[in-house]
Amino acid sequence: MDRFGRHFYPTVHTHLSEGGATGKQSRRGAGNPPVAQTSADLDPHDIDSYLTASYWLRTSLNRPQEAEQFLREGLRANPDSYEILLELGRVFAYSLKNNFVARNIFDLARQKWQRQEAAGKKPEAHAYEEILVNWSRPTARKAI
Secondary structure, eight states: OHHHHTTOOOOOOOOGGGTTTTTOSOTTTOSSHHHHHHHHHHOTTOHHHHHHHHHIIIIISOOHHHHHHHHHHHHHHOTTOHHHHHHHHHIIIIISOOHHHHHHHHHHHHHHHHHHHHTTOOOOHHHHHHHHHHHHSOSSOOOO
């Protein structure tokens, strides 16, 4: 098997979100969200599945509404997850441009992070910094 694999070498560097090797694939079908959905179905408490799929949907595939729905599904399975709320806030702030809703979601993420810290679960300090930075932004940002 190893000998067989040595005959294959990549000739082109491509990204599925840019059409694959031929450049003809539709953006609608490109990407990895079905794999992430399957991963979330197999283990609904794996928060990283939701975060990865949401990031991919909102940035590479420009499908923030689907990212929002997927994160809400993850939030139902993981109601105490500040990580999912942080990503959901990003969807509203950066993709959907709804800063009022985003700020409320970041506030809820802050509260969940603080509850986990009070319970001794040692949540990530860097995530708390991101929550605070996003939460403290004004709700009415002017476009540059």
